[in-house]
Every structure is written in structure tokens, then in C-alpha cells.
Amino acid sequence: MSSPSSARIIRHPSHHQVRQGTPGAYRLVRTLPDRLDPPRLDARQRAVVDHRSGPLLVLAGPGTGKTTTLVEAVAARVAEGADPTRILVLTFSRKAAVELRDRMALRIGAARAPQATTFHSFCYALVRAHQDADLFVEPLRLLSGPEQDVAVRELLAGQVDLAREGRAHIRWPDELRACLTTRGFADEVRAVLARSRELGLGPAALNDFARRSGRPDWGAAASFLAEYLDVLDMQGVLDYAELVHRAVLLARRPEVARALGAQYDAVFVDEYQDTDPAQVRLLHALAGGGRSLVAFGDPDQSIYTFRGADVNGILEFPYAFPRADGTPAPVEVLTTSRRSGAQLLAATRLVTRRMPLARLPADKVRVHREPTPVRDGGRVEVYTYPTAGTELDNIADILRRAHLEDGVPWSDMAVLVRAGARTIPAVRRSLSAAGVPLDIDGDDIALRHEPAVVPLLSALRVVATAVLEEAGASEEGTSEEGISEGGAPGEDASEADASGGDAPEASGEGAREGDVSVGDALEGGVSDRDVSEGRVFEADASEQAISEGDASERHAPEEPGAPRTEVTTAPAWLGTETALTLLTSPLAGMDAADLRRLGRALREEERAAGNHLPPPSDELLARALAEPERLVAHDPTYARGAQRLGALLRKARERLAGGGTAEEALWELWDGTPWPKRLERTARRGGAAGRNADRDLDAVCALFAAAARAEERTGGRGALNFLEETEAQDIAADTLTRRAVRPEAVRLMTAHRAKGLEWRLVVVAGVQEGLWPDLRRRGSLLEADRIGRDGLAEPLTPGALLSEERRLFYVAATRARERLVVTAVKAPADDGDQPSRFLTELGVEPKDVTGRPRRPLSVSALVAELRATTVDPRVSETLREAAAQRLAKLAALGDADGRPLVPSAHPYRWWGMYEPTASEVPLRDRDKPVVLSGSALDQLANTCSLQWFLGREVKADAPATAAQGFGNVVHVLADEVASGRTPADLAVLMERLDSVWDALAFDAPWKSSQEKEHARVALERFLQWHVMDRASRTPLASEHGFDVTLGAGPYEVRVRGSMDRVEQDAEGRAYVVDFKTGKQAPTAADVARHPQLAVYQLAVREGAADDVFGGVRPEPGGAELVQLRQGAAKKNGGDALPKVQAQEPLSGEWIGDLLATAAGKVLDERFTPTAGQHCAHCAFRASCSARPEGRHVVE
Structure with a gap:
């Protein structure tokens, strides 16, 4: 057809x-x-079709043929000779209007079909027809919901600025002024504006009402309404509530009322229960006074109260629209349900029995709620699950089984939820991962939340902010436009040096450069003094343990007043966080390994240029993205993406600076990358990845369409305004065009959007108590629902809210033709999620499902089961052979281009099938000494060599933490005291600590305060230890750097680092002190063979301390750990002193053997996992074959 x-x-x-x-x-x-043949009508439908004059209310439940009856009533009038232009059909939504037009065109011919339109479309035509042509050069434009939200928020924000300047004329109550700029308050104001216009209240009337009610907040809202309307008039725009209000005012003019009364012989209204008071007043003007008005509706499906709909409109229809003789309008009921089977219909009827009785005639309501099914069948299933993940997995299994076993087309199934923004993303991720194709309307999710749109908007904001700053108008522009970028000026730049200067980055803790300030320690991120692994000797701790062979050179301490190395930070318009986000987005296509390699290369470039303390790699990456010519000399295997994106950002900046639009700049960013081609190829291949690519392409197309519409609407207000509008949208914008052809996929939408639709299988998911029903009162601050025409209205009671939530559940349940599945989470704990009360209202006992599906009906699950069978020793050889043969068949399947359809079935894709690989390039040159540190020695020989390799060589360790900054600061202050640069005074040290403490990023203020107190105690213990007599030892050096090469069996090992304190004991021997700020201390047995202390002593023996002993080589006299976070035992001085753990002078060859073992592992590249207590703090457990959570790597 x-x-x-x-x-x-x-x-x-x-x-x-x-x-x-x-x-x-x-x-x-x-x-x-x-042409369609006329449908067969039952007696009730025929009575409606035969109605010719006067008002009529038609109660039509779900699937009772409401639309068919309406179309036939119109067709009958046209067949009898009525002029189609004198028949008006009004409905609530654009979707319903399109459906009515199409069906009437098919029934009576497109040329003879009457006008079918929405209330808003009719009002717009009416206002336009009476618009003063001289007043508005351009036609009136309607504000979308998101546009109105932005307009209200901008006006409210402007009032804050006016109040600051003393020029505000709107007096908001004092208790509300602090929230003028919040989104929640803007929503409350929008609700007051809409409520006022729905009731026909202008600014003056609302102000009078506020004065009589003693509500100064409504009085301020009345003044705001006047200003808001003035702004709309100046811009030549209207919002929807104002449009209907003005149409009603026009329709009440005597001359317009006479013209409208003479223009239409009959008015039909669909979905009458969704009308608001203003629309009802419009209908009075159009078809009041006993004229022909046929209204179709169902009070049990009134679900749009949040949009202003009033169920009282349909309940009072017989009395609000009486016949010409004054008697109430008649009520007809459609009683035959053609949608649902008998069992399904019986279940949904039980829900209506709990709804309050309407004010309509009781016999009509009773018949309306007891429709007669035309067929048997239909089933209702109710399931509860222990977790949300289990619920979604089982929903995916239900959908796949319905499609594969029952033959239900994907497009004839739907998943409905209560709250879109809260629920749809999680459902979408889970079902997509399970291979269920999904169709989600673009207006169910705000554009700015689409994953494919996020990087484009971020890039556009970067270039738009850059253009603004380059034009020298950053401050004025930001103030005027109210814009703050995600990477706003200074947002991600290095923390400012607390002392006021630009502090260069300090090197790693084992390579501190002489006189390093506290600010240096923080700025450069000196590595952790972690108690569990000792002090690390990396040269570049800001990148988390750079290889020992890559340590930076030492330089002499800075002289007072000497110039410091100048650090060029990233540009203000490109913050480091934003830069990293863009680099890892599809616009650049870089992964974490690429970022690390490029970051290291940029730092080496800085060092080669003479900057011994280069900025963190994040800053260098941001700077390189802003200046892509810096990347030309770097290896394109990891720098190509950054260089390409940097060039695109520059081209987009030039486009905007030259007067280009947001759409043009977006096109520069989009079209210049391989991303579009990649999405196109993926979409053509189909499958789950293809569906995701389709979704991304749709989202990007919607973004370009939105940018084009914004340019047309605003007349070139610029990219920043477009960004502000888009990013301020908490609700999705409606669109004039909808897809004519929907994909073969399961519809995922909210229950509100499902109104008027139907499917064979419907899953109503997430029916939780507290979410459905949601009994929270809306608009509780300004209480818009209490504004009434004749005085204060009573707010919606909990009972009324419950009734609407039940009606919404009823609408969702009645979308199913054959099978309805309702699901919820039933957590084992009493305080966990619990099922909604609605689950028990369908007359079906909920079934508790405790586990996930044994094997979901998907190819990936089939492959997994076959693979498991091939290696299962409990099954027979015949079964294992059969599983292997089936895997071979799946692996051999390919598409038209020869690509495998099931690549996971081929052994070459299985993890753990290959022998460990060896790099073509040796990790270390065997002809050179192996560079190690004390902590590396401990990891390689005693704990886990794989952890060392992944953390030190791959650079995959976790980022630095605030705890590391704690240790850095304490160590630097201890050094300043020992070297005499800072007096041994706690007050002075705390002042120094205060100057940098806020630069440490703690998770919460209370944590910062707690750690600061711990730092104070640690410094106090240090001072007590510093001034006490320590077995007559004399301090000789602080932060003493060393670089020695040691013999270890067949190997040579180069050890570089820094000793916290070198002292001379009474016998002239060298004694090494290492300060610790960790929360745990090693045992006495561990200290006796502590690798780090032993390496210090061995280094002393090989000449590491000769220079501080006047060129004489001392014997090592022992070493100790000073635990500044932990107090000493009572017998050793008590809590005021730190805990001291001493190591005796070296004896035996155990440390040499340890060095040889570690060096051998590095040269032979034997990095195997070893389980132990150190696993508790390991960042690589998820990929470690020695751990249960990481065994999937090889199994």
C-alpha cells in the first residue's frame, strides 16, 4: 500500500x-x-459517526478504535456533501496530527481531507492571520522548550548583575536571591509563567493575585513575566503558552469570534484529556454555545499534568459544553477492545479499578472501564530481580528469545521506562551490549548527552573561546555571554605557585635537584614516599615512575635570587583536561599508550632544549595541541592524531575568526578526521557495531541541523551562543521532522512518549517504588500549582499524584497486543530497591528470578559456551569434538567481502593461546650497567617483577595522589631545616606548609583538614628527632644525591638516587637516614633486609658519600627508617618522637645476590606475576593472570 x-x-x-x-x-x-475500504463499525462506533449536531464526548479506551471512529465520522460528513474546509480536527501532538491527516487522506482522498492540526499549529495560524504586518517585519517564531529554558535563565542571571549594580527593578524575596542562577529555580519560574498564561493571567492580574495571597515571590514573578514578554516581543518570538494565550484573546474578540463561528461547521478533538485550561477556552470560542464539537478522550490516560494538562477538562466536558438547550452534552462509550487479548485486557482492567470514580455519569464510566475483547489470548508476566544488572540481562534475553524463537520482529517490540534521562542510558548500554538493536527517538535524550556529539561540542567551545581571546575581548565577552568553557581559562592549568612565582616541575624523589622548594615539590609532583615500597628513585615522578635508565641530569642548587627556568603553560583557552579529552576522542583517536609515549617525547624535547625541570606531560600535550607545528618532528605512529586535531582546531579558529558560523566550524572539525569514513564503514557492516555507528551518525546529523536552525533563528549570534543554548538544554528539543522509515529495532522510550503506540511485546522496566510511582511534589518552591483563577488552588495531594502515576502505568501496560512483561528490582536488603506497588495490581503473582540467563541467545554467548565445552574435562571426548567442529564452522563464516562474521570463534582471537612474546628491541643494553633503584630492587626480586614492568617501563601506574604530595612536602621541609634554609621552628614550618597545602587535591575538605593535622604532627616529631642526641651522630648532608655502579655477580648495576640524611657516627662511619611518611611500617625482620637501606649502605661502601667525608671513603655504619607518621614506643620516648627502625651495618652477600637476581630478570625480560600482600595495592589486578579477576587474560 x-x-x-x-x-x-x-x-x-x-x-x-x-x-x-x-x-x-x-x-x-x-x-x-x-482507497481504503470502509471499516466495519460496531453499534457504539456507528452512534458516534451518525452524530450530526451539538457537542458530544466519546470515551475511548486503549485499542477501542478511537482514531478509526474519528476518521469515519469525518468521512461520513464529507460523503454527505459537507465542505471539508469547514471541518476542523484538533489533536494534542504533531505525531497524532500527521497520523490523522494520513488516515483521512487514505480514506477520503488527499484533496478532500479536512484540516487536521495541533492546537499550537492552529493558534499560530490564528495569531499570524491577525498579526500587524507593520509591527513585525519577520513572522513570529516559536520558542522550543530548550530555547525558552535558556531565555529564562539568561534573564534571571541578568537580574543578579543588575542587583549588584543597584539597578534591579524586580524585587525577589531575600531568601530566593541566592538561587536565581540555578536551573531548578529557572524551572520553577517557567512553571509559574506557563500556569499564569494557561489561566489567562497577565502580569497585572498575577501581581494582584500575589498581593491578595500574600505571596511576594509571585509578585516578583509577575514583574519577571512583564519583562519576559517585553523581551519576547522585541525578538519577535513566542513560547507555546503565550501563543495559546494570545490566540484565546484573539478568539474572544467579537469580530474574530463571529468569523471563527462561521468558519467551521464541526470541530473534532482527539486526546481531549490532554488539553489545558487555555485550550478549553479556545474551544469555547470555536465551538461553544451548543455547536458541533465532538471530543474523543479517556480520563484514565491523562498523563500530561506536568505540561499543564488538566484531567478536569474531560471530566467536566458535559457541563462545560452543554447543548443549545442547556442540557449536558451526551456521552458515548466505545466498548470493543481490538488491541489486547482477553487475558491481557483482564489484567489491565484491574489497574483501572483502583482509579477514583470520575464525575462523568457512573454507568458510562463503568462501561468504559469494562471493554469487551475481540479475541482470546494475551499474557502478562511479572518478574523481580536482585540487581539492576540482572534485570537488564534478563530483559535482553526475553527480547532475543521472542525474536529468535517466537518470530516477533524487532520493530514489534518495545521497552518502556518511567524516567528517560535517569534510565534510558543504562538500558541502552546493556541491551546494545547484548546484541539487541535499539531505536531511540532523538528527542528522548538531550543532544548534548549523545556520545558522538560531546567531543564536537568540546572542540567547538575550545576554538570559539580561542577566537574570543584572540580578539582581545575575553573578559567582556565572557561577562556578556555568561560562558564558561569546560576547559575555561585557567581551569586545567598548573596550580599556581603558592609563593607567587611560576614554579618549575621537580624531578622524581630519587633525583631531587639540590635546593628544591616546597612549591617545586607540589608543582612537579615528586613521587610518593610510599612505606610499602620505600622511596622510589625515578627521575620523572610526575609521569609515574619513568625508567631508571631515563633519569634526568643533576644540577647545582639554585643560588638565592638566581633566575628560575621559565615554564610556558598551556594556553588559557585549552585546559589540560579538555585537551586530554579531545585527544582520546574519535576526533584524534589516540589511546592511553599514545598519550604516554607522546608525553614522554615532549618532556625529553624540553630537557634537550635546556629545561631541566619540564612541565607535566599533560600541560605539554595541551600546548602541542594548540601549536601542532611542534609535533612535526615526532614519530607519527603516536603523534599523528594530535597533529591532525591541532591543525583542525586551528582551521576552525580561522573559520570563526573570519565570520564563519558554528555549523561551518563544526564541519571543519568533523570532515577533517577519519571518523566519518570509519563510522560509515562500520554502519555498512551492520551488526551491533553498525547500529551504534548509525546512532552516532544520526546524532551528528542532528547536531548540524541544530546549528543550522540556530543560525537561522538568531541571525548569526555566534558559536558561543549556540554552545550556551545547546549545553543548557536539560530537555530534548522537539523536531519538525520525524523518520518516515523506522529501523528494524526495538523501540526504547519513556511511557509518556509511548502514548498512542502499540507493539506485540512490551517490556515495562524499572517499576520501582519511589520511581514509579514518583510522589514527589513538583514545583514546591514557587508552588505554581497553587495559582488559580478564582483564588488559591489546593496543591495536588499525594492521592492525586498517585492517581496520575497509576494512569501512566496503565498507559504503558496497555501498549501491548499479545505479551506484557513488567520487571523490577527486589534487593535482598531491606534498604535496597523494592518493587512498586503497581506490580501487584495486574493480578499476576511476581516471579523472583535470582540469576542471569544461563546462556543468552547471542552469537558471542554461543561461542563462549562452545569454547568452554572444548576444554571441559567433565564432558566426553565426543562432545568436545562436536563443540570444536561447530566453532570451526562459525569461524569459517564470512560476509560478501570475505570478512569473518564470527571472528571470536577463531583461535587466533583467543587470549592466552600464544607463548609469551619477546620484543625485537631489548629492554636494556647488555653492554651497559643495568639502572635500578632501591624500590625497583625490592619489586623485582622480592614482590612482583610484572608489577615493576607495567608500572616503570609501560608507565601504566595510577596517577599521583594527594598522599604522595603529603610525603613530598614533608620531605622538602625536612631538607630545608637540615640545610639551614628554614629555622627549626614549628610555626615557621606550618606557615610554609600553609602556603602550598591548598594545591593538594584531596577528595573532601574534611580529609584535607585531617591530613594537614597529620602533617603538623609529623613535622613536630621531625623537629624533636632533629634536635635530640642520636648516639652522638653528626649530620653531614641532606638530600645527598649519588650515582654509583656496583658489581653484582656477572652483572653491573648502576644505582642513582638521593639520601634524605647522611650522618657521621662516633666511629667515623657513614650512617644513612631515610624519612618515611607512610601509614604502615615494616616489621623488624623486614628492616633487617630492607633493600633500599641496604642499597644505601652498599653505595656508601662504593664511594657514594666520599665527597661529604672530605674525599675519604667511610665504612657504612648502618641505616635507619624514621617513621614520621608513627610515634615511638613509650620506652623510646613516646608519641612525641618518631618511630625509628634501624638496620645494622651490612654483612654477608645477600644484597649483592638480590641485585644480581633483579638485574638478571631485567636483562632476560622475565616479568612473571607473583601473588602476595602487595597485590592489595596493585593497579594491575584486572589484567594479572595470577589474580582471579585477571585470569580472563589467558583463560
Whole structure:
């Protein structure tokens, strides 16, 4: 069957390419639709069709043929000779209007079909028809919901600025001024504006009402309404509530009322229960006074109170629209349900029995709620699950089984939820991962939340902010536009040096450069003094343990007043966090390994240029993205993405600076990357990845369409305004166009959007108590629902809210034709999620499902089961052989291009099937000494060599923490005291600590305060230890750097680092002190063989301390750990002193053997996992084959 808009292409005989309109050109010829035969109507429907004059209310439940009856009533009038132009059909939504137009066109012909439109469309035409042509050069434009939200928020924000300048004329109550700029308050104000216009209240009337009610907040809202309307008039725009209000005012003018009364012989209204008071007043003007008004509706499906709909409209219809003789309008009921089977209909009828009785005639309501099914069948299933994940897995299994076993098309199934923004993303992720194709309307999710749109918006904001700053108008522009970028100026720049200067980055803790300030320690992120692994000797701790062979050179301590190395930070318009986000987005396509390699290369470039303390790699990456020419000399294998994106950002900046639009800048960013081609290829391949690519392409197309519409609407207000509008949208914008052809996929939407639709299988998911029903009162601050025409209205009671939530559940449940599945989470704990009360109202006992599906019906699950069977020793050899054969068949399947359809079935894709690989390039040169540190020695020989390799060589360790900053600061202050640069005074040290403490990023203020107190105690213990007599030892050096090469069996090991304190004991021996700030201390046995202390002593023996002993080589006299966070035992001085753990002078060859073992592992590249207590703090457990959570790597 052809739709009225279908067309066919006819080509004229000429084969030459010619312009349109000339002989031989192609032309579109509309295909005439086939006429529909009149449907069979029951007696109730026939009574409605035969109604000819006066008002009539038709109660029509779900699936009772409401739309069919309406179309037939119109067709009957036209068949009897009525003029179609004198028949008006009004409905609530654009979707319903399109459906009505199409069905009437098919039934009576497109040329004879009457006008079918929404209330807002009719009002717009009415206002336009009476618009003063001289007043508005351009036609009035309607504000979308998101646009109105932005407009209200901008006006409220402007009032804050006016109040600051003493020029505000709107007096908001003092208790509300602090929340003027919040989104929640803007929503409350919007609700007051809409409520006022729905009731026909202007600013003056609302102000009078506020004064009588003693509500100064409503009085301020009245003044705001006046200002808001003035702004709309100046811009030539209207919001929807104002549009209907003005249409009603026009319709009440005597001359307009007479014209409208004479224009239509009959008015039909669909979904009457969704009308608001203003629309009812409009209908009085159109068809009041006993004229022909046929209203179809169902009070049990009134679910749009949040949009202003008032169920009282349909309940009071017989009395609000009486017949000409004053008697109430008659009520007809459609009683035959053609949608649901008998069992399904019986279950949903039980829900209506709990709804309050309406004010309509009782006999009509009773018949309306007891429809008669036309067929048997239908089933209702109710399931509860222990977790949300289990619920979604089982929903996916239900959908896949319905499709594969029952033959239900994907497009004839739907998943409905209560709260879209809260629920749809999680459902979407889970079902997509399970291979269920999904179709989600773009207006169910705000554009800015689409994953494919996020990087484009971020990039556009970066270039728009750059253009603004380059124009020298950053401050004024930001103030005027109210814009703050995600990477706003200074947002991600290095923390400012608390002492006021630009502090260069300090090197790692084992390579501190002489006189390093506290600010240096924080700025450069000196590595952790973690108690569990000792002090680390990396040269570049800000990158988390750079290889020992890559340590930076030492330099002499800075002289007082000497110039410091200048650090060029990232540009203000490109914050480091934003830069990293863009680099890892599809616009650049870099992964974490690429970022680490490029970051290291940039730091080496800085060092080669003479900057011994380069900025963190994040800053260098942001700077390189802003200046892509810096990347030309770097390896394209990891720098290509950053260089390409940097060039695109520059081109987009130039486009905007030259007067280009947001749409043009977005196109520069989008079209210049391989991303579009990659999405296109993925979409063509189909499957789950193809569906995701389709979704991303749809989202990007919607973004470009939104940018084009914004440019047309605002007349070139610029990219920043477009960004502000888009990013301020908490609700999705409605669109004028909808997809004519929907994909073969399961619909995922909210219950509100499902109104008027139906499917064979419907899953109503997430029916939780507290979420459905949601009994929270809306608008409780300004209480818009209490504004009434004749005085204060009573707010919605909990009972009324419950009734609406039940009606919404009823709407969702009645979308199913054959099978309804309702699901909820029933947590084992009493304080966990619990099922809604609605689950028990369907007359079906909920079934508790405790586990996930044993094997979901998906190819990936089949492959997993077959693979498990092939290696299961409990099954027979015959079964294992059969599983292997089936895997081989799956692996051999390919598409038309030869690509495997099931690549996971082939062993070459299985993890753990290959022997460990060896790099072609050796990790260390065997002809050079192996560079190690004390902590590396401990990891390689005693704990886990794989942990060392992943953390030190791969650079995959976790980022630095605030705890590391704690240790850095304490160590630097201890060094300043020992070297005499800072007096041994706790007050002075705390002042120094205060100057940098806020730069440490703690999770919460209370944590910062707690750690600061711990730092104070640690410094106090240090001072007590510093001034006490320590077995007559004399301090000789603080933060003493060393670099020695030691013999270890067949290997040479180079050890570099820094000793916290070197002292001389009474026998002239060297004694090494290492300060610790960790929360745990090693045992006495561990200290006796502590690798770090032993390496210090061995280094002393090989000349590491010769220079501080006047060129004489001392013997090592022992070493100790000073635990500054932990107090000493009472016998050793008590809590005021730190706990000291001493190591005796070296004896035996155990440390040499340890060095040889570690060096051998590095040179032989034997990095195997070893389980132990150290696993508790390991960042690589998820990929470690020695751990249960990481065994999937090889199994």
C-alpha cells in the first residue's frame, strides 16, 4: 500500500543529461494511494459517526478504535456533501496530527481531507492571520522548550548583575536571591509563567493575585513575566503558552469570534484529556454555545499534568459544553477492545479499578472501564530481580528469545521506562551490549548527552573561546555571554605557585635537584614516599615512575635570587583536561599508550632544549595541541592524531575568526578526521557495531541541523551562543521532522512518549517504588500549582499524584497486543530497591528470578559456551569434538567481502593461546650497567617483577595522589631545616606548609583538614628527632644525591638516587637516614633486609658519600627508617618522637645476590606475576593472570 507522500521516478526518452524542467529530465510523480475500504463499525462506533449536531464526548479506551471512529465520522460528513474546509480536527501532538491527516487522506482522498492540526499549529495560524504586518517585519517564531529554558535563565542571571549594580527593578524575596542562577529555580519560574498564561493571567492580574495571597515571590514573578514578554516581543518570538494565550484573546474578540463561528461547521478533538485550561477556552470560542464539537478522550490516560494538562477538562466536558438547550452534552462509550487479548485486557482492567470514580455519569464510566475483547489470548508476566544488572540481562534475553524463537520482529517490540534521562542510558548500554538493536527517538535524550556529539561540542567551545581571546575581548565577552568553557581559562592549568612565582616541575624523589622548594615539590609532583615500597628513585615522578635508565641530569642548587627556568603553560583557552579529552576522542583517536609515549617525547624535547625541570606531560600535550607545528618532528605512529586535531582546531579558529558560523566550524572539525569514513564503514557492516555507528551518525546529523536552525533563528549570534543554548538544554528539543522509515529495532522510550503506540511485546522496566510511582511534589518552591483563577488552588495531594502515576502505568501496560512483561528490582536488603506497588495490581503473582540467563541467545554467548565445552574435562571426548567442529564452522563464516562474521570463534582471537612474546628491541643494553633503584630492587626480586614492568617501563601506574604530595612536602621541609634554609621552628614550618597545602587535591575538605593535622604532627616529631642526641651522630648532608655502579655477580648495576640524611657516627662511619611518611611500617625482620637501606649502605661502601667525608671513603655504619607518621614506643620516648627502625651495618652477600637476581630478570625480560600482600595495592589486578579477576587474560 502506498502512502499519500510516496512517489515514483519517470524518465523521459532522451538519454542526455538535462536540467530539470526540460524534455528528457527526470521528474517526481506522486503515486496515488489506494482507497481504503470502509471499516466495519460496531453499534457504539456507528452512534458516534451518525452524530450530526451539538457537542458530544466519546470515551475511548486503549485499542477501542478511537482514531478509526474519528476518521469515519469525518468521512461520513464529507460523503454527505459537507465542505471539508469547514471541518476542523484538533489533536494534542504533531505525531497524532500527521497520523490523522494520513488516515483521512487514505480514506477520503488527499484533496478532500479536512484540516487536521495541533492546537499550537492552529493558534499560530490564528495569531499570524491577525498579526500587524507593520509591527513585525519577520513572522513570529516559536520558542522550543530548550530555547525558552535558556531565555529564562539568561534573564534571571541578568537580574543578579543588575542587583549588584543597584539597578534591579524586580524585587525577589531575600531568601530566593541566592538561587536565581540555578536551573531548578529557572524551572520553577517557567512553571509559574506557563500556569499564569494557561489561566489567562497577565502580569497585572498575577501581581494582584500575589498581593491578595500574600505571596511576594509571585509578585516578583509577575514583574519577571512583564519583562519576559517585553523581551519576547522585541525578538519577535513566542513560547507555546503565550501563543495559546494570545490566540484565546484573539478568539474572544467579537469580530474574530463571529468569523471563527462561521468558519467551521464541526470541530473534532482527539486526546481531549490532554488539553489545558487555555485550550478549553479556545474551544469555547470555536465551538461553544451548543455547536458541533465532538471530543474523543479517556480520563484514565491523562498523563500530561506536568505540561499543564488538566484531567478536569474531560471530566467536566458535559457541563462545560452543554447543548443549545442547556442540557449536558451526551456521552458515548466505545466498548470493543481490538488491541489486547482477553487475558491481557483482564489484567489491565484491574489497574483501572483502583482509579477514583470520575464525575462523568457512573454507568458510562463503568462501561468504559469494562471493554469487551475481540479475541482470546494475551499474557502478562511479572518478574523481580536482585540487581539492576540482572534485570537488564534478563530483559535482553526475553527480547532475543521472542525474536529468535517466537518470530516477533524487532520493530514489534518495545521497552518502556518511567524516567528517560535517569534510565534510558543504562538500558541502552546493556541491551546494545547484548546484541539487541535499539531505536531511540532523538528527542528522548538531550543532544548534548549523545556520545558522538560531546567531543564536537568540546572542540567547538575550545576554538570559539580561542577566537574570543584572540580578539582581545575575553573578559567582556565572557561577562556578556555568561560562558564558561569546560576547559575555561585557567581551569586545567598548573596550580599556581603558592609563593607567587611560576614554579618549575621537580624531578622524581630519587633525583631531587639540590635546593628544591616546597612549591617545586607540589608543582612537579615528586613521587610518593610510599612505606610499602620505600622511596622510589625515578627521575620523572610526575609521569609515574619513568625508567631508571631515563633519569634526568643533576644540577647545582639554585643560588638565592638566581633566575628560575621559565615554564610556558598551556594556553588559557585549552585546559589540560579538555585537551586530554579531545585527544582520546574519535576526533584524534589516540589511546592511553599514545598519550604516554607522546608525553614522554615532549618532556625529553624540553630537557634537550635546556629545561631541566619540564612541565607535566599533560600541560605539554595541551600546548602541542594548540601549536601542532611542534609535533612535526615526532614519530607519527603516536603523534599523528594530535597533529591532525591541532591543525583542525586551528582551521576552525580561522573559520570563526573570519565570520564563519558554528555549523561551518563544526564541519571543519568533523570532515577533517577519519571518523566519518570509519563510522560509515562500520554502519555498512551492520551488526551491533553498525547500529551504534548509525546512532552516532544520526546524532551528528542532528547536531548540524541544530546549528543550522540556530543560525537561522538568531541571525548569526555566534558559536558561543549556540554552545550556551545547546549545553543548557536539560530537555530534548522537539523536531519538525520525524523518520518516515523506522529501523528494524526495538523501540526504547519513556511511557509518556509511548502514548498512542502499540507493539506485540512490551517490556515495562524499572517499576520501582519511589520511581514509579514518583510522589514527589513538583514545583514546591514557587508552588505554581497553587495559582488559580478564582483564588488559591489546593496543591495536588499525594492521592492525586498517585492517581496520575497509576494512569501512566496503565498507559504503558496497555501498549501491548499479545505479551506484557513488567520487571523490577527486589534487593535482598531491606534498604535496597523494592518493587512498586503497581506490580501487584495486574493480578499476576511476581516471579523472583535470582540469576542471569544461563546462556543468552547471542552469537558471542554461543561461542563462549562452545569454547568452554572444548576444554571441559567433565564432558566426553565426543562432545568436545562436536563443540570444536561447530566453532570451526562459525569461524569459517564470512560476509560478501570475505570478512569473518564470527571472528571470536577463531583461535587466533583467543587470549592466552600464544607463548609469551619477546620484543625485537631489548629492554636494556647488555653492554651497559643495568639502572635500578632501591624500590625497583625490592619489586623485582622480592614482590612482583610484572608489577615493576607495567608500572616503570609501560608507565601504566595510577596517577599521583594527594598522599604522595603529603610525603613530598614533608620531605622538602625536612631538607630545608637540615640545610639551614628554614629555622627549626614549628610555626615557621606550618606557615610554609600553609602556603602550598591548598594545591593538594584531596577528595573532601574534611580529609584535607585531617591530613594537614597529620602533617603538623609529623613535622613536630621531625623537629624533636632533629634536635635530640642520636648516639652522638653528626649530620653531614641532606638530600645527598649519588650515582654509583656496583658489581653484582656477572652483572653491573648502576644505582642513582638521593639520601634524605647522611650522618657521621662516633666511629667515623657513614650512617644513612631515610624519612618515611607512610601509614604502615615494616616489621623488624623486614628492616633487617630492607633493600633500599641496604642499597644505601652498599653505595656508601662504593664511594657514594666520599665527597661529604672530605674525599675519604667511610665504612657504612648502618641505616635507619624514621617513621614520621608513627610515634615511638613509650620506652623510646613516646608519641612525641618518631618511630625509628634501624638496620645494622651490612654483612654477608645477600644484597649483592638480590641485585644480581633483579638485574638478571631485567636483562632476560622475565616479568612473571607473583601473588602476595602487595597485590592489595596493585593497579594491575584486572589484567594479572595470577589474580582471579585477571585470569580472563589467558583463560
